[in-house]
Amino acid sequence: MSLRLGDSAPDFTANSTAGEINLYEYLGESWGILFSHPADYTPVCTTELGTAAKLKGEFDKRNVKMIALSVDGIDSHHGWVKDINETQQTEVNYPIIADEDHHVSELYDMIHPNADNKLTVRSVFIIGPDKKVKLIITYPASTGRNFNELLRVIDSLQLTANYSVATPANWQHGEDVVIAPAIKNEDIPAKFPKGHKEIKPYLRTTPQPNL
Numbered sequence: 001m002s003l004r005l006g007d008s009a010p011d012f013t014a015n016s017t018a019g020e021i022n023l024y025e026y027l028g029e030s031w032g033i034l035f036s037h038p039a040d041y042t043p044v045c046t047t048e049l050g051t052a053a054k055l056k057g058e059f060d061k062r063n064v065k066m067i068a069l070s071v072d073g074i075d076s077h078h079g080w081v082k083d084i085n086e087t088q089q090t091e092v093n094y095p096i097i098a099d100e101d102h103h104v105s106e107l108y109d110m111i112h113p114n115a116d117n118k119l120t121v122r123s124v125f126i127i128g129p130d131k132k133v134k135l136i137i138t139y140p141a142s143t144g145r146n147f148n149e150l151l152r153v154i155d156s157l158q159l160t161a162n163y164s165v166a167t168p169a170n171w172q173h174g175e176d177v178v179i180a181p182a183i184k185n186e187d188i189p190a191k192f193p194k195g196h197k198e199i200k201p202y203l204r205t206t207p208q209p210n211l
């Protein structure tokens with residue numbers, strides 16, 4: 001059965017561009033983002049891994065460790081990283097797993113046979129410090145991911161893990177958030193001292209509480 005939100009992220013040990021890597025040891029107390037791509041030396045993947053490398057500082061600020069993966073071998077990864085660095089003007093600065101035996105791809109259900117029976121799709125798993133799966137997104141090979149959206153989602157996941165709020169459509173860091181329905185009106189002033197607006201009894205907003 002495939003993974004669902006709230007499940008424990010399966011642990012694994014795998015070969016990577018940074019040597020042998022154990023997921024749980026690598027993550028430690030950090031958040032993690034594990035993302036697969038279909039194949040090395042392909043155009044969209046080249047732009048994606050370069051973009052991810054350029055944003056590593058943003059992931060670091062959020063205490064998120066990055067790990068990429070495809071079913072290509074380690075020599076292929078090392079050769080391709082040179083191309084990514086050259087063409088995307090960056091330095092790939094996170095491990096890429098060489099999942100030639102499909103061990104990790106199978107654990108995380110990253111191969112979707114009706115799309116392609118050999119290659120991984122563009123899967124994203126965000127893993128919390130408790131090693132639970134917090135977010136799953138799947139894109140097809142033909143569509144490159146928006147890594148700014150992944151940072152936005154991480155901002156939401158980290159905020160909502162600590163406060164009784166949710167983030168509305170298209171929310172960006174710094175904007176008002178929604179007060180969780182479970183919070184009673186009389187408890188709002190103590191929990192949200194910056195104030196709140198009641199648009200409907202079920203739609204109450206407050207300034208982002210952790211700023």
Ligand code: BEZ
Pocket residue numbers: 038039042043044045046141142
């Ligand atoms: C790409 O990265 O460009 C790509 C990879 C596999 C299939 C289609 C596109």
